[in-house]
Amino acid sequence: MGYSPSQNLEPQTQTQPHLLSTSPSSFSGTMQPIFRNGPDSDTYEKARTARLFNARIPARYPTAIVLARDERDVTEAVNLAITKHLRISIRSGGHSYASWSLRPHSVLVDLSGLRHCELDQESGVVQVSPGITGRELSDYLAERGRTFPVGHCPDVGLGGFLLGGGMGWDQPNLGWACEHILAVDLVTATNDPKLLHADAHQNSDLFWAARGGGPAFPGIVTKFHLQTFPAPSVMRSSGYVYDIIEYTEVFGWALEITAEFEDSIEVVAIGSYKDGIEHPCITIALIASSNDEEHITTILEHVDRMHPPYVKSRWYNQDTTLSEQFDLKTKAYPKNHRYYVDNAFVRNDADVASVLERAFTSLPTRQSLALWTSLVPLSRRPLPDMALSMQSDHYFALYAIWGDGSRDSQCMTWVDEVMEGVARQSVGSYLGELDFRSRNTRYWGDGVWERLMQIGRKWDPESRICGCLGLEGFLNPES
Ligand SMILES: Cc1cc2nc3c(=O)[nH]c(=O)nc-3n(C[C@H](O)[C@H](O)[C@H](O)COP(=O)(O)OP(=O)(O)OC[C@H]3O[C@@H](n4cnc5c(N)ncnc54)[C@H](O)[C@@H]3O)c2cc1C
Incomplete structure (x- = not known):
């Protein structure tokens, strides 16, 4: 089936119990990045801006935008960045107030087309794509008698929310949402991009960074494995x-x-x-x-x-x-x-x-x-x-x-x-x-930024992932 960028820009409805929308197989690997200097500037501008929450849209223009539908598209987007000597920016729900996903000289990987959501009733573990919104996950779980501390606003994407820490509903009882990440699947931004699984036992440094590293996370998360809870009565x-x-x-x-x-x-x-x-x-x-x-x-x-x-x-x-x-x-x-x-x-x-x-x-x-x-x-x-x-x-x-x-x-x-x-x-x-550029303050405890940078150097040695807009060049943002 052909790749229609505008399809992915519209909200998608539930068609199957385990896939919130169309099957990833419909893409069949024909990646068609949308280039800034391509023939259709309207399509480019729509892909750049339509999913941004903040209407104060910055004049930052990715060189190409990939509307990914599965992990293979994400890997191909990384390969495109390598070939064209570009960096990589990422968008899940588009709710970053500072529109972190818009970066110049980058391939923007838009993950809204990844629509997986599947609960294992026995363990209560849900596997979910990062572009799924809080409301979508919450509705899906509610039908199955479960809950998860998703963000207060329904349209926030799970990607940025969970990587940042996640202050969700019922936080006093359930804590930070990222405490309930059991594992992440990710595509690395290395010269030989790989699909990896990171949890407490394997690639544990990435698992550590996925719980609060925010945009400093040195990879592209394609799936979260989350512990859900029985819904309160x-x-x-x-x-x-x-x-x-x-x-x-x-x-x-x-x-x-x-x-x-x-x-x-x-x-x-x-x-x-x-x-x-x-x-x-x-x-x-x-x-x-x-x-x-x-x-x-x-x-x-x-x-x-x-x-x-x-x-x-x-x-x-x-x-x-x-x-x-x-x-x-x-x-x-x-x-x-x-x-x-x-x-x-x-x-x-x-x-x-x-x-x-x-x-x-x-x-x-x-x-x-x-x-x-x-x-x-x-x-x-x-x-x-x-x-x-x-x-x-x-x-x-x-x-x-x-x-x-x-x-x-x-x-x-x-x-x-x-x-x-x-x-x-x-x-x-x-x-x-927040927007890191507005003022200098502490975002993490002692030594955490240094550890994030160390993990970044290991997993993204070319510094392809655009990272924290406004903290570039800071060895220690706390000082
Ligand atoms: C109206 C509104 C209400 C909000 N309410 C809450 C709230 O209740 N609680 C709370 O904690 N926060 C809240 N936020 C903040 C929100 O959690 C963050 O802005 C978060 O970054 C948004 O995630 P997103 O995926 O929608 O954003 P995006 O703009 O898509 O992503 C932001 C950045 O996160 C990184 N990122 C996102 N997905 C991935 C991925 N899959 N792999 C690697 N990096 C990735 C990238 O650097 C990306 O540029 C709110 C924001 C808005 C606009």
Whole structure:
């Protein structure tokens, strides 16, 4: 069958129980890269941009784009890069805010055509392609009574999400998503590209790097082997919306309730504009997932009794589903908008409410968001030996979101200025939700960057994989 690039740019529907879309065999090895200087500039531009989440699309142009459908295409893409003396950039879901997949002098390997998803019911291990989205995996598992901590926004690709660490649903119970990677299959970017399996026993250095190395991972992951969990029987939500003038009291309350939790409930403070309200609001939202309905109700009741007065709207202990929560996130993070984001792990001993006050109270547009979430108790336990190595009790992310390009400078300056203050009280940042070029901070613990570079020199000696945009040339990004 002929290779139609546009086919792969459209969302694909489930046609078989184990393959979320067409069989890889339909490609039959006839790779047709789309070249920047080729005859069809519209096709090239669509392949370059159509799957990018951030509408602030950089003027970075890969030399060629390969819309891969199977591992062989990926290997051929590496061979193309070797032959043409190009580097390799990678796209799974296209959700990197800084559009890391767009790099000059590169072959962009777009993995959206790899559509494998297969659960082994006995072991609970799912094998899944990196271009599958969080919602696709979640829906597939839900039908089979299983769950996995996928990202909060439904369309985020598993590739970038898992390699970066992955802050997913039910994180307090399930931890970092990358902790549940059991193995990865990958194509190396070496002169003789190979399809390898990496786990705790074989190619264990690659397995270590796949869990938190992010764009520093020195290969192209074509499949993840993930441990899934029995789906919890109950998911409940409570929420409290206040005018921003109540910020100090409300934030103090959120800190108080999270500090006393022994149980794992997701607690988030959101600074945002609400329909029909002129000023920004602060919302405290709680999501509880468990098999013990009575226990959850007791905790949410306890929290509800303590909530500060003057609440503008409130919902309490409501049944909810992941699907419903995905829909809310889709609304909160609109497509076709311009984004500039940054984040920080705020120090455990900081006066968190004061540190974040400017962010919550000065949002530059009605779509923008400030978000704090407690990582307790997850942050109190040691992490396994893996590249992901940065966390604190308080995760904070700042999203300037706007529609009109003429506001770029205003919105980006706002994020940079607010983060300058926050950074002074932080221990580092999560590499999944930022642009490395905006400021220098710590993304990993001591020695991790050096180890990543060492693994990179072994598995990608020609430095073909484009890597971390903005960290090139840094021997130690922490200094
Ligand atoms: C609206 C929105 C919501 C988000 N919510 C969350 C959230 O809840 N939790 C969270 O943790 N993060 C979240 N993120 C951040 C997200 O996880 C990262 O941006 C992630 O990199 C996106 O993955 P992707 O595959 O979609 O991105 P892509 O842009 O396709 O990939 C980003 C980079 O990751 C590397 N990469 C991707 N796939 C592979 C692969 N198969 N092999 C080797 N390298 C690869 C490449 O360097 C690539 O350029 C969110 C982002 C957005 C835009």
